[in-house]
Amino acid sequence: MAGNRKFPMDLLIVAGFVFITNVFVLVPALSDSFLRTYMGIFLVLFLPGYALAGAIFPAKNDLEGIERVAISLGLNIAVVPIIGFILNYSAWGIRETPLLIGLSIFTLLMCAVAYYRRRLLPETEAFGISFKTCFFNMKANVLEKPESKADKIIALILILSILASMGSLAYIIGHPKEGEPFTEFYVLGTNGTTADYPTEFVQGEKGTVIIGIRNHEYRPVDYTMEVRLENRSLPIPENQKSVSLEHNMSWEEPITFTPLFEGENMKLEFLLFKETEKAVPYRSLHLWINVTEEA
Known part of the structure; x- marks a missing residue:
């Protein structure tokens, strides 16, 4: 079992993001901010799945980086409807505040499980994100393995597509079409x-x-x-x-x-x-x- 070590940076960021999102949604003075919508979207679309993936796959070698992101999105698609289904048959119903609290509790609980399971592994085997290491690895990859022009164009198109999709979703959620009064x-x-x-x-x-x-x-x-x-x-x-x-x-x-x-x-x-x-x-x-x- 590993000794004392710092709380993993990725789980710390997830927990902090959940807390800040709750503040922006529940505090009346901040609830009208445009950040409230975008933070809520990120909480609903990604964080519960990422925390669950961290709990299921605590080791570095369990998943590659892109696989972890894909698995997180897939798990998120499964988790959010289940939480909504449970709320639908509860006294609270599917409303903004109960859904926010349900997703927040689930995400924080999975972060705690992920942290516990990583502590059971040697520090060198446990999954973690070091932004400094990521930066130097990316720099080394660019210098040692320069991408072709076609690869750069494909990567750029993929990034722009993702950003456009997220922007469109954010706009739709932030500016819903009015129904019949x-x-x-x-x-x-x-x-x-x-x-x-x-x-x-x-x-x-x-x-x-x-x-x-x-x-x-x-x-x-x-x-x-x-x-x-x-x-x-x-x-x-x-x-x-x-x-x-x-x-x-x-x-x-x-x-x-x-x-x-x-x-x-x-x-x-x-x-x-x-x-x-x-x-x-x-x-x-x-x-x-x-x-x-x-x-």
């Missing part, structure tokens, strides 16, 4: 599911449902909500009548209402209006309820 409007039972809605009432008895709104309009929107029974307005708390939401923000709260008159198979409506149209509902939901006379 819409607003989610939904009603849930008191247990938070699309079932067990209150449908049987005694006149004057209160009922409760959960109303949710999510703004996908690509702009801030002021909403107004109204509850009607057979086209007659029912009173609801003032703080639940008006809701202002930024794009991609949501609002979900219990709404309590009281049917004021009796009847069978009556239409209970939940109407949502936008600030641009106060007369015609933008979205509407309804339940059919029965209200009997108080005994």
Whole structure:
């Protein structure tokens, strides 16, 4: 087993990059920086696979340099969807912050495993990157084995292609095409599911449902909500009548209402209006309820 040695430079850079990316994404003052997008892309597209490759292949002779990069990209393609699949069936879902935290934890964990496995090898056999050595090796290769003009052109084309692909991907992610603007409007039972809605009432008895709104309009929107029974307005708390939401923000709260008159198979409506149209509902939901006379 190897004695004390410095933490491998490549793993240190990976861990540092993960930490800085988290800072740029999670700190509000930095989250609008253009660096946030590019750092996030690099974290998603390469670092988890590189860390996993380091954990699986800790020795220098396991892989050549170009093979290690290729294996890292291949492993990354497998790892990221698996993490996304796990998040999709968790309470957090596939959202930016849970995905960032999941990828960060996986990458740092694999860095720790890679470091441990390299320490089990003699220092001369463990994989590591020395930028000074790489520079002198490249210089020696250029002096001793000058490339032909065709090789240089092919290498240049390959480099430009990679840079163009990464630049295009970064632009697409950083400037996504806007979809069709819409607003989610939904009603849930008191247990938070699309079932067990209150449908049987005694006149004057209160009922409760959960109303949710999510703004996908690509702009801030002021909403107004109204509850009607057979086209007659029912009173609801003032703080639940008006809701202002930024794009991609949501609002979900219990709404309590009281049917004021009796009847069978009556239409209970939940109407949502936008600030641009106060007369015609933008979205509407309804339940059919029965209200009997108080005994």
